[in-house]
Amino acid sequence: MQRSIGNKAWLTINRECNLRCSWCYAQSRGYDNSLVIRNEAIERSLKLFKELQIYNVFVIGGEPTMHQDVCGIVSLIKSSGFNVSLITNGLKFCDVKFLNDLVDAGLDMVGISLKGCDQDKYEKVTRFDYFESAMVAIGNVCKSKVSHDISVTVSNEDVESFTSLLQDLKKMDVKRLSIDVERPFFDSKTICDVDESLAIKARMLECLFSPLENCGVEYVFNVRMPFFFFSGGFVEKLIQHGRIVSGCQLIGGNGIIIDTNANVLPCNQMHEYPLGQLGVDFATGDDYLAFRKRKDIDSFYKAMNACPNAKCVDCQYWSYCGAGCRFYWFRDSGNNLLHNSIS
Numbered sequence: 001m002q003r004s005i006g007n008k009a010w011l012t013i014n015r016e017c018n019l020r021c022s023w024c025y026a027q028s029r030g031y032d033n034s035l036v037i038r039n040e041a042i043e044r045s046l047k048l049f050k051e052l053q054i055y056n057v058f059v060i061g062g063e064p065t066m067h068q069d070v071c072g073i074v075s076l077i078k079s080s081g082f083n084v085s086l087i088t089n090g091l092k093f094c095d096v097k098f099l100n101d102l103v104d105a106g107l108d109m110v111g112i113s114l115k116g117c118d119q120d121k122y123e124k125v126t127r128f129d130y131f132e133s134a135m136v137a138i139g140n141v142c143k144s145k146v147s148h149d150i151s152v153t154v155s156n157e158d159v160e161s162f163t164s165l166l167q168d169l170k171k172m173d174v175k176r177l178s179i180d181v182e183r184p185f186f187d188s189k190t191i192c193d194v195d196e197s198l199a200i201k202a203r204m205l206e207c208l209f210s211p212l213e214n215c216g217v218e219y220v221f222n223v224r225m226p227f228f229f230f231s232g233g234f235v236e237k238l239i240q241h242g243r244i245v246s247g248c249q250l251i252g253g254n255g256i257i258i259d260t261n262a263n264v265l266p267c268n269q270m271h272e273y274p275l276g277q278l279g280v281d282f283a284t285g286d287d288y289l290a291f292r293k294r295k296d297i298d299s300f301y302k303a304m305n306a307c308p309n310a311k312c313v314d315c316q317y318w319s320y321c322g323a324g325c326r327f328y329w330f331r332d333s334g335n336n337l338l339h340n341s342i343s
Helices: 039-051 070-079 096-105 119-126 131-143 156-171 198-215 234-241 285-292 295-305 326-333 337-341
Strands: 008-012 056-060 083-088 109-114 147-154 176-181 185-187 190-192 218-223 244-246 256-258 263-265
Touching: 008 039, 039 070, 039 256, 039 285, 056 070, 070 083, 070 096, 096 131, 109 131, 119 131, 119 156, 131 147, 147 156, 147 198, 156 198, 176 198, 198 218, 198 234, 234 244, 285 295
Parallel strands: 008 056, 008 256, 056 083, 083 109, 109 147, 147 176, 176 218, 218 244
Antiparallel strands: 185 190, 256 263
16 A cells, blocks of 8 residues: 555544634534544554554644543554644643653653743633643643643734743743744635734744744754745745744645544644545555545645746746645635535
């Protein structure tokens, strides 16, 4: 069997969350605590991943630490021969025992998403005054033996407080930072976004380069916007320094995302538009590869991989950028690509 879909899988175990982030793609699910993946679906998903030779599994939500048996799920994934990572807001890691239980269950890596650079911005974005708790949780993770990546979501409002946050994270001995921005999300057939333009976001990220270079912590920019918004030389500098993660899982269809109903999603943002369902449209790895070649599925991915703007044609950065997150184009162009491609 020839594998052609990447080496990562994302397993959505719930939709419940203890935050209410203004730009979260999952909010249209209502943070319903009844939306949890069944054990049978987990086992079938792991079998599928193994047949596709995918051995890196990212456990996501909602907020996956809210699942009552998250430790059991981590243990099952690890004992089945996979590397297991948990993507979380980290708040429940204020409880050191809970963190240690997950590590003992086999957790290989924790990715914590910090939703703002200070208390005011964190509360504005999440609607909860939990910034200090998040920082305590990050400190606990840094003291544990688990590998970690702290993703800081920044906006133009965070530039002044960013340097102070960097100093605090360095004191905690954070090993790696990812710098991200708020992105558009799909909510009840509407593309929603924060008010900042892509040009403002690009200038803001450029302002963060010097403090990051001087902080002494390993970092990358998680850039999902078209590169042509950045000033000349900035992207080249990031590439040369190995400081950029770009592109999109959707573009090229690299990896596989399973939701709580065992649906395969093209992108987490597009959870209302599943491509197919495990156990219905495919069951084995060979079935899935054949499913991906089906005319409607193949046409969808070809549409996602097309150049959405003349500036993208023959661009030297296409292999890095791929024109960025398609939701920017869905929002700004006003076209019906999303609906027409997977109707």
